[in-house]
Amino acid sequence: MIRPYNMATGAAPFDSLSVADIGDVAINTFNLLDAVRIIEEAYDEIVSQNVIPLTLGGDHTITLPILRALHKKHGKIGLVHIDAHADVNDHMFGEKIAHGTTFRRAVEEGLLDCDRVVQIGLRAQGYTAEDFNWSRKQGFRVVQAEECWHKSLAPLMAEVREKVAGGPVYLSFDIDGIDPAWAPGTGTPEIGGLTTIQGIEIIRGCQGLDLIGCDLVEVSPPYDTTGNTSLLGANLLYEMLCVLPGVTHR
Amino acid sequence: MEKIFHQPLGGNEMPRFAGIATMMRLPHLQSAAGLDAAFVGVPLDIGRNPFRATGNPRRISDDPPLQHGHWRRAL
Numbered sequence: 001m002i003r004p005y006n007m008a009t010g011a012a013p014f015d016s017l018s019v020a021d022i023g024d025v026a027i028n029t030f031n032l033l034d035a036v037r038i039i040e041e042a043y044d045e046i047v048s049q050n051v052i053p054l055t056l057g058g059d060h061t062i063t064l065p066i067l068r069a070l071h072k073k074h075g076k077i078g079l080v081h082i083d084a085h086a087d088v089n090d091h092m093f094g095e096k097i098a099h100g101t102t103f104r105r106a107v108e109e110g111l112l113d114c115d116r117v118v119q120i121g122l123r124a125q126g127y128t129a130e131d132f133n134w135s136r137k138q139g140f141r142v143v144q145a146e147e148c149w150h151k152s153l154a155p156l157m158a159e160v161r162e163k164v165a166g167g168p169v170y171l172s173f174d175i176d177g178i179d180p181a182w183a184p185g186t187g188t189p190e191i192g193g194l195t196t197i198q199g200i201e202i203i204r205g206c207q208g209l210d211l212i213g214c215d216l217v218e219v220s221p222p223y224d225t226t227g228n229t230s231l232l233g234a235n236l237l238y239e240m241l242c243v244l245p246g247v248t249h250r
Numbered sequence: 251m252e253k254i255f256h257q258p259l260g261g262n263e264m265p266r267f268a269g270i271a272t273m274m275r276l277p278h279l280q281s282a283a284g285l286d287a288a289f290v291g292v293p294l295d296i297g298r299n300p301f302r303a304t305g306n307p308r309r310i311s312d313d314p315p316l317q318h319g320h321w322r323r324a325l
Contacts (some may be wrong), residue, residue, distance in 0.1 A: 017285075019273040019288065020277050022290055023278055042290075051285045058294045060298075097297065099298040
C-alpha cells in the first residue's frame with residue numbers, strides 16, 4: 001500500500017515534486033549490447049528533460065547505460081552502491097558487459113568520481129581478496145556486510161555523506177544487499193546480509209546529497225514467491241523518492 | 251508549463267487491488283516532460299545467468315501468489 005506522507009521522516013514527496021510513472025524502456029531482449037544502447041538513449045531523453053530517474057530493474061547491467069547518460073550531463077558521479085557483490089569483474093564468461101562488470105566499466109569509462117564512491121553490504125565468497133580490493137584501489141570505501149552486523153547504520157551514513165558529498169551522486173540498490181530472509185526473490189542471494197531496517201537507514205542517510213538518480217535492481221519475480229521482495233523493493237524506491245533534492249519535510 | 255503534483259491514487263478513490271498497474275498508483279505518462287522525477291522500468295534480464303531470470307518490473311499476473319500483477323504494484 002502507498003500513502004503519500006512519510007510518517008517517520010516527514011517527507012511529503014508528492015506535494016514537493018512532480019512525479020509520474022513513464023513506463024518501461026522498450027529493450028531488445030535478443031541482444032544485450034543493443035539493449036544497453038537503447039537504455040542509454042532512453043535516459044539521454046529523460047536527462048534532457050531535467051528529470052531525476054527512479055529506475056525499477058532489471059538486472060544490474062542497466063546501471064552502466066544509466067550512468068553513461070547521467071555523466072554526459074553531470075560529469076563525474078559519486079555513488080552509493082548497496083549490494084552483496086562488488087560488480088567489478090573484468091568480464092563474465094569473456095563478456096565485458098554483464099551484470100557483474102558494471103562498476104569496473106564505469107570506472108574505466110571515467111563515469112565515476114572514485115573518491116566519492118561507497119559500496120555497502122559486500123559479502124560471501126570470492127575468487128581472491130582482489131575481488132573487493134580492486135574497489136579499494138580505485139579509492140572506493142568498501143563496507144563489507146560484517147562491518148554492518150548487529151548495529152544501526154546511521155553513524156556509518158554520516159561518514160558516507162562526508163565521503164560522497166561535493167558533487168552529483170547516484171544511488172544504486174541491488175536487492176541482494178538485503179538478507180535473503182527478507183529478499184529471497186533475487187538471482188544471487190547471499191546469507192548474512194543487511195536487514196530491511198538497515199536498508200532504510202542507508203537510504204534515509206542519503207538525504208541532503210545531490211542525488212541525480214536512483215535504481216532498485218535484481219528483483220526476480222519468478223523467485224519472489226510471496227511478493228515480499230517486490231514489496232520491499234517498491235518501499236525502498238519510495239524512500240529514495242523521499243530523499244531527493246527538493247522534497248519538503250513537514 | 252504549470253507543474254502538476256500527481257498524487258498516488260488513494261484507497262478511498264479506487265480499491266487498492268484495482269486500477270491501472272503503475273508504480274505507487276501514480277499516473278502513467280508517455281513522456282518525462284514537465285516532471286521533476288520519474289519512475290522508469292527497465293525489464294532487462296539478459297545480463298545475467300538465465301536460470302534465475304531476474305528483473306521484470308511486470309510480475310506474473312495469473313499466478314495466485316503474485317496476483318498484484320506487477321512488482322511496481324507491490325505497494
